[in-house]
Amino acid sequence: MKEKAKILDGDTILRALMRIAHEILEKNKGIDKLCLVGIRNRGVYLAHRLAECIKRIEHKDIPVGILDITLYRDDLTLIAQQPLVRKTEIDFDINNKVVILVDDVLYTGRTIRAALDALVDFGRPKLIQLAILVDRGHRELPIRADYVGKNIPTALRETVEVRLKEVDGVDEVVIIEQ
Amino acid sequence: MAWTRKDLLGLESLSREEIELILSTAESFKEVSTREIKKVPALRGKTVVNLFYEPSTRTRVSFEVAAKRLSADVINISPETSSVRKGETLVDTGRNIQALKADIIVVRHASSGAAAMLSRHLDISVVNAGDGWHEHPTQALLDIFTLKEKIGRIKGINVTIVGDIAHSRVARSNIWGLTKLGANVTLCAPKMLIPVGIEEMGVNITDNIDDALVRADAVNVLRMQFERDESAAFPEALDYFRKFGITSERLNKAKKNIILMHPGPINRGIEIESDVADGPNSVILEQVINGIALRMAVLFLVSQGHDKKYEDIN
């Protein structure tokens, strides 16, 4: 395993998030009914940062929720090591809201499928959109992102690692070759 | 740490880390029951069989609700206890359930070791919902979960267990769990209801209820089953209440925030004063709520354990 290339650094991540914030506001014509839901683990930190970016533009807070999709995974019986189940925290009503689902990397689409299943268990949003920091391709389900920080074409043997200050101590996105 | 066991037979065999994993998993599951749609698909397509040889409404229903909130299918079997001697053996019943392609058996049985025996003979998961006087691990786990929620920690707290320790699986599981997590456990009962050698489990023993309550952060009151009375040595109900009953007068002398637990069903006026059971210190209904989250966690964890315990020595 070795690091092949650094795709984004702290500045470029911030710029990408700022752009996505603008796009979200433009597409939804303001922050009315808007809420963010980050997918554990790193999607949560990105959602909080996006909320921060939106606040800078609109000077208003929007609600941020946390989604743990473990119980909705379609590969629970296949994986050898049991995943840790952690809390889902959505303490606001999502009925009739515009929910922006936030995650770090979009790959097969299976995580997003699970997240959509989980979200509809919480209510019936008016609209669900997807914001992603990195789209690396190789979709296995008909899912696409509404907002993308950066498209990175990758080979299957490569992995994309998003590192964030909150968990990894550094902001960067790298490609790792197996 | 990762969970590897296919069964939950008792707390004696679990490590501190395993107990903590169950508790933290249960914390995540507690949120599910607060949703509008109280269901997650984690055990979709799995079948949970509740095999209850002893009548029990609350434990069985709690497991049933837990399994259903995980989207499992639930089948309840209550073999006629009176015909057990003539009828199918426990192992045969277990094998039949396995042949039905069930995934988890939740078993309640009057014989100590019944769950262990099923687990030895079956490949599917076995969860002990109470075996004889031996263990009742999910009850103890939900008690500990509730304590942790209320006090914030288990290490160093003082827990008193009052009642018929000798015949109580709830007491045994609580002692194992609490001591592994570093709590100080005191048992309080008439001498005849303290089983031989239990001090080797690392507990204090007293037959003075006031002494037992004075430093306690929590008191777990066991159900007194006078109907089980099998020897003349059993105390009289009224006499018991006078010496060991949890009354408001006794609680007033204890710590102000002492937590009062009871595994249910309550014998009002026998082991606990009615007003106390409903009073501000009581967390009895919260135990019921937490029981569901805890059992969801257990069902979820064992459904993915795949240890092979009985390996051939060859």
Place this chain on the structure above:
Amino acid sequence: MKILIKGGRVVDPANNLDKVCDVLIENGKISKVALNIKTDAKEIIDASSKIVVPGLVDMHVHLREPGREDKETVKSGTLAALAGGVTSLLAMPNTQPPIDSKEHLDVLGDIINKTARANVFIAASITKGRLGEELVDIASLKKQGIVAITDDGDSVDSDILMSSAFSKAGESNVLVICHCEDKLLSMNGAVNLGFTSTRMGLRGISKESEYKRIERDITLAKDAGACLHIAHVSCKESIELIADAKKKGIAITAETAPHYFALDEAAVIDYDTNMKMNPPLRTTQDRESIKQALKDGIIDVIASDHAPHTENEKDIEFERAEFGVTGLETELSASITELVNTNLLNWPELVKKMSFNPAQILGIDKGTLTPGRAADIIVVSGDRERIVKKEEFVSKSKNSPFLNRKLKGVVEYTICGGKIAYKYKKE
């Protein structure tokens, strides 16, 4: 028909013999024990690096016939005995019907004559129906060939009745074997009383239930002048009482079973019903005491207490499962593993405990390699290891506490009455 057992280490404590030599068998009898025997025998057993000892005498065996032929029969039990190196055994009377009368003794005698493959000696019960109410006719049963009396599985609760049993047994010179258990004290217990019974949530069997009854039986036997043999001693307190009685010159002997020195209560923690027997497995301290008592000669005999049960009666809830374990096919290996390999006993001492002493106690013409005696001899590989496998048991029942355990010592040949009656199959 001649058989020569060549070049083995011959251990025969009765003749103070422990050396490498040959044993010649002629016409069913031992004809010569010497170095380099010249013979025209066609059958020659190469016993080099093996041990040649008298066939074992197991004075505590439940053959279950008549009555429970699904568990064991005289035939299957004696075949199991031969596989375990046992050439003579004492059949316990708790059959259905119990051996409490001439009529019932004849039934068993007839079955033995027709089907036994090893030497079977018979113990009659002490009381009719083993009910502890009325004595059997000890004198006449003695004349009909019984060698001991016992209500094994039960103890006679009435002091008066037991006292009279000892008197009558003393008059007729019949050994009294006592299963010492006060059922008022052990009531419904399943495992040793203490931390083990508590953590398992089972009723316990106290040591008092055993040693209090031993104490009583010693007193009664002494007063009546009878020979008392204590069956299956399991704990330290019992040993102390027996040691004390021996010091006082009371005619008492004692036996233990391999599970009491090879295992302790830790083995029962997983609710393995093959570890359930009465008396129960006790503490590690008791286990050590048993070993020391074997060494010190306080315990004279190792017997199996072979108690076969069907799977239907064993593979059920622990407290409902029958008491008892099989032992004929594992007793020698277990004893070699636990006692000889650990240098607690040497071979002559082991042979005394498992062959010579029980023969002496029962007053039977067995347990030696003296020329002229019936040729009951076994050839043993002391170092060969075996793993005890359920499918390899000869006994009808498989309820062994040593299942899947590795033991040292394999019976290579069992010669009973001058014929090769058993040969270990695996090479």
